[in-house]
Amino acid sequence: MKALALPWSSAVVALVAAIAMPFAGASLWLAFAVLVAWLASLWLARPEPEIVQVRTEEGSVSRSAMIALVEPFSVPVLMLDQQRIASANAAAREALGPHIVGQDARVALRHPQAVTLLDKPEGMALVRGLTGARSIWQVSRVAIDERFSLIELVNRTAEADISRAHTDFVANASHELRTPLASIIGYVETLADPDAKVDPVTTAKFHNTVLRESKRLQTLVEDLMSLSRIEAEKHEFPREKIDLGQMAQTIGSEVAFTVGEERIILETEPGVVSGDRQQLDQLVRNLIDNALKYGDAEAPVTLRVRRDNADVVLEVQDRGEGIHPDHLPYLTRRFYRSDPGRSRAAGGTGLGLAIVKHIVERHRGKLDIASKLGEGSIFTVRLPLVQQPVLPQG
Ligand code: ADP
Numbered sequence: 161m162k163a164l165a166l167p168w169s170s171a172v173v174a175l176v177a178a179i180a181m182p183f184a185g186a187s188l189w190l191a192f193a194v195l196v197a198w199l200a201s202l203w204l205a206r207p208e209p210e211i212v213q214v215r216t217e218e219g220s221v222s223r224s225a226m227i228a229l230v231e232p233f234s235v236p237v238l239m240l241d242q243q244r245i246a247s248a249n250a251a252a253r254e255a256l257g258p259h260i261v262g263q264d265a266r267v268a269l270r271h272p273q274a275v276t277l278l279d280k281p282e283g284m285a286l287v288r289g290l291t292g293a294r295s296i297w298q299v300s301r302v303a304i305d306e307r308f309s310l311i312e313l314v315n316r317t318a319e320a321d322i323s324r325a326h327t328d329f330v331a332n333a334s335h336e337l338r339t340p341l342a343s344i345i346g347y348v349e350t351l352a353d354p355d356a357k358v359d360p361v362t363t364a365k366f367h368n369t370v371l372r373e374s375k376r377l378q379t380l381v382e383d384l385m386s387l388s389r390i391e392a393e394k395h396e397f398p399r400e401k402i403d404l405g406q407m408a409q410t411i412g413s414e415v416a417f418t419v420g421e422e423r424i425i426l427e428t429e430p431g432v433v434s435g436d437r438q439q440l441d442q443l444v445r446n447l448i449d450n451a452l453k454y455g456d457a458e459a460p461v462t463l464r465v466r467r468d469n470a471d472v473v474l475e476v477q478d479r480g481e482g483i484h485p486d487h488l489p490y491l492t493r494r495f496y497r498s499d500p501g502r503s504r505a506a507g508g509t510g511l512g513l514a515i516v517k518h519i520v521e522r523h524r525g526k527l528d529i530a531s532k533l534g535e536g537s538i539f540t541v542r543l544p545l546v547q548q549p550v551l552p553q554g
Contacts, residue, residue, distance in 0.1 A: 174198040223247075223308070230310070238311040240265055240301075243278060246308070255291055255313065265311065269299070277301055281309065286316070296320045332495045336380055336509070340373035347373075376507060383511040387494070390439060390518040398436035398523065401546055404472050405430040405465040407437075411444050412463045419452060428465040431472030433543040439519045444474065446512040447539050451478035453506045455536060471542040483531040491529060492517035516541075 178195035182188050223239070227247040230237040236252030238245050238260075245268055248261050260268040266275050269290065277285040277299060284300045290313075291297070298314040347366045350356050358366065405428040416424035433440075444463075451461040455478025464475040483491070487498040495510040497503040503510060516539075520527045523543050531537035 170202050171199060174202070226304070226308075235315075236313040238265065238313075240309045240311060242307060252313065255315075274299055291315075292317075294321075329494060333384060336495065337377065340376045340380075343373045344370050344377075376509075379507065380509045380511075383509045383515065386442065386515055387511060387518065390515065390522060393436075394518065394522050396522075397434070398439070399434055400437055401432050402435045402437055402440060403430050404433050404435075404440065404474060404543065407440060408444055408463055408465045408474060411441065411448065415445075415448055415452075423452065423460050424448075425460050425462040427462065429467065431465055431467045432546045432548055433472050433523070434546050435523055435543070436519075439522070443516050443519045443541065444476075446516050447474075447476040447541075450512060451476050451537075451539075453508065454478065454502070455480035459536075467545055468542075470545050472545045474541045474543070475538055477536065477538045479536040482533045482536050483529070484533060485531075488529055488531065492527070 174195055178191045178198070181191035181194065223246065227239060227249075230239065230247075231249045233249055234251055236255045237249045238252050239247045243265050245260050245263055245265050248256065248258075252260070256268060266278050269275070269278070269287070271287045271290060273285040274287045274290070277283050278301070280301070281303045282301055284298065287297045287299050289295060290299075294317060296316045298316050300312045300314075301309055302312070303309045347370050351358060351363060351366055409426055409428045412424050412426045412428070416426075448461060448463060455461055459479035462475070462477040464473075464477070466473050466475075483498055487496075490496045491498070492513045494514045496513075497508065497510050500510075517527055520541055520543075525541055525543040528540040528542075529537065530540070
């Protein structure tokens with residue numbers, strides 16, 4: 161029940177005075193009448209509850225109605241009374257902390273761009289570092305009337321990250337393309353220069369270099385195209401039923417034929433997955449290729465496929481130097497190389513593992529990289545097993 165809104169201490173004084181009056185000789189009726197008049201005047205003089213009206217162009221709304229209106233918004237919204245934060249919706253309390261309600265907005269937002277915005281009745285500003293060092297918020301202020309205003313905050317961090325990743329990618333790709341191109345142009349110019357008088361042995365060497373660099377360019381363009389194709393299809397789950405064990409066996413035998421039987425150990429059992437044949441083929445080849453490139457040239461690479469509960473597990477294990485733990489989290493980034501010189505010398509593009517990661521994601525699988533320095537690495541891919549229907553016997 162709601163407490164009666166009376167100034168209770170004054171009421172007690174009135175009561176005590178009314179009780180004392182008959183003792184001082186006043187009649188009981190007079191004391192009672194004075195008490196009633198006193199209490200009535202206290203009741204009439206009680207402070208009115210604060211119902212602040214916010215005037216809009218259409219009329220006026222109570223402040224509490226306005227607060228209730230912005231509460232469910234998914235973007236943070238603050239209501240300012242002059243410069244004081246009168247209320248903050250759930251999204252704003254989560255982003256900036258519940259303590260901001262009641263604070264001066266210039267203190268709560270405390271960034272030069274935000275403070276400049278708060279000096280104006282309306283406007284928009286991009287504020288960096290409001291909720292984390294890398295965060296970027298678009299802060300807009302709209303005046304409701306001369307006293308109240310709304311501040312809306314839109315988180316632009318993810319957009320900025322994507323745009324930065326795009327810029328980095330274009331810069332890296334251009335750099336990777338420019339290096340072999342510059343080398344090709346340099347050698348061809350020398351060969352074409354009659355004054356250079358290049359002897360036949362050097363000419364043959366130059367031709368070889370031009371061919372090698374052209375092939376590097378071709379591989380790079382092919383990898384870039386693969387990556388963009390896989391990314392374009394990343395939301396389409398591939399439906400072809402593929403026996404990964406059989407596929408790995410075929411690829412492994414083919415590679416063993418080229419690099420020598422002793423370099424590949426095959427341990428495969430059947431395991432059907434739902435997949436894209438070309439992409440799974442590329443995934444297996446990229447992992448074997450890396451194991452051969454970065455593992456010990458004398459030691460074998462093991463290619464395993466086994467079923468494990470609801471998964472088909474593919475493992476590619478090499479014996480060699482291994483990978484330093486510092487590099488492990490970044491290996492699947494585009495153009496990341498733990499040893500750039502070695503990767504380039506081996507014809508690497510720095511995109512192989514990024515392609516593997518995207519293929520695994522499209523197949524709703526999981527990629528794990530485990531490595532021990534001085535021992536070697538194991539790249540493990542888990543894909544969901546497709547349960548084959550059991551055919552009736554006989
Ligand atoms: P690259 O074309 O350079 O091989 P990848 O994306 O396939 O590019 O691999 C990225 C980097 O990860 C390589 O440059 C190499 O430093 C490291 N790496 C990949 N596989 C292995 C492995 N099996 N053993 C050691 N390092 C590896």
